[in-house]
Amino acid sequence: MTIRAQNLETIHPVYATFAIHQTTGVDDLKDVNIGEAVSLTGNYEVGRTSAGSILLGKLVALTLTDADNGQRLATVQIGGICTLAISTTVPTVGNRVVGGTAGTVKQAPVLTGYDPAGGNLARGTVIAVNGTTDCTIILN
Numbered sequence: 001m002t003i004r005a006q007n008l009e010t011i012h013p014v015y016a017t018f019a020i021h022q023t024t025g026v027d028d029l030k031d032v033n034i035g036e037a038v039s040l041t042g043n044y045e046v047g048r049t050s051a052g053s054i055l056l057g058k059l060v061a062l063t064l065t066d067a068d069n070g071q072r073l074a075t076v077q078i079g080g081i082c083t084l085a086i087s088t089t090v091p092t093v094g095n096r097v098v099g100g101t102a103g104t105v106k107q108a109p110v111l112t113g114y115d116p117a118g119g120n121l122a123r124g125t126v127i128a129v130n131g132t133t134d135c136t137i138i139l140n
Contacts, residue, residue, distance in 0.1 A: 008127075008136060014079030015060065020072055021047040029074055030066050034059055036103030037084045038076055046074050049099025052109075055123045057139055058082040059103075081127070083136045090132055096122035097137060105135070 020027045021041035028047040029038070038059045041047040049055060061075040087100035091107040098121045100106035108122030124137040 008081040009083065012080045013077050013082075014139075015075050016057075016078050018046040018074050018076055019044050020062075020074050021045040022070065025069065027066075027069050027072055029059060029062060029072075031062060033103060034062065037099060037105050038074070038103070039099050046076060048103040049101075049105065051099065051101050051106075052121065053099030054121050055097055055099055055105055058084055077139070079139050081136060081138050083130075083134050085134050086129070086132065088132075091126045091129060091135055093126055093129060095126045096120075097124050097126060097135070098122055105137070 020029045022028060033048060036059050037049040037055055038046045039049045039053040039056050046056060046059070057076045057078040059074055060077050063073045064071055085104045087104040087106050089107040091097055091105070096108040097105040098108045108120070111120055124139050126135050126137055128136040
């Protein structure tokens with residue numbers, strides 16, 4: 001008897017809606033960014049993760065169309081289990097992550113004195129890694 005495959009991403013996801021950060025009046029997130037890692041960029045605003053940023057979650061939906069700048073909202077998975085693209089330094093199972101380049105995640109840095117006031121940048125627990133492509137994370 002084999003073990004039945006499970007879709008872990010369907011287990012207790014938690015979603016929240018945010019405004020989209022803009023650069024010179026143009027939304028920073030487009031339809032092509034759905035599925036990428038995002039971070040907070042301002043008050044109730046999200047954008048793609050950048051190197052070392054704090055991971056908020058996974059972009060799962062955008063309202064309206066790419067032509068509707070300034071009117072769109074982003075739905076972000078902020079809890080549960082999700083799979084996100086990775087960049088170097090590739091995390092291993094049990095690691096926590098931070099934002100990587102261009103909407104990815106990477107292994108969190110070692111805890112040191114340069115962590116910001118309020119705590120460490122790291123988020124989540126990596127439960128699976130698919131080579132250098134993506135990893136599955138519990139957003140805890």
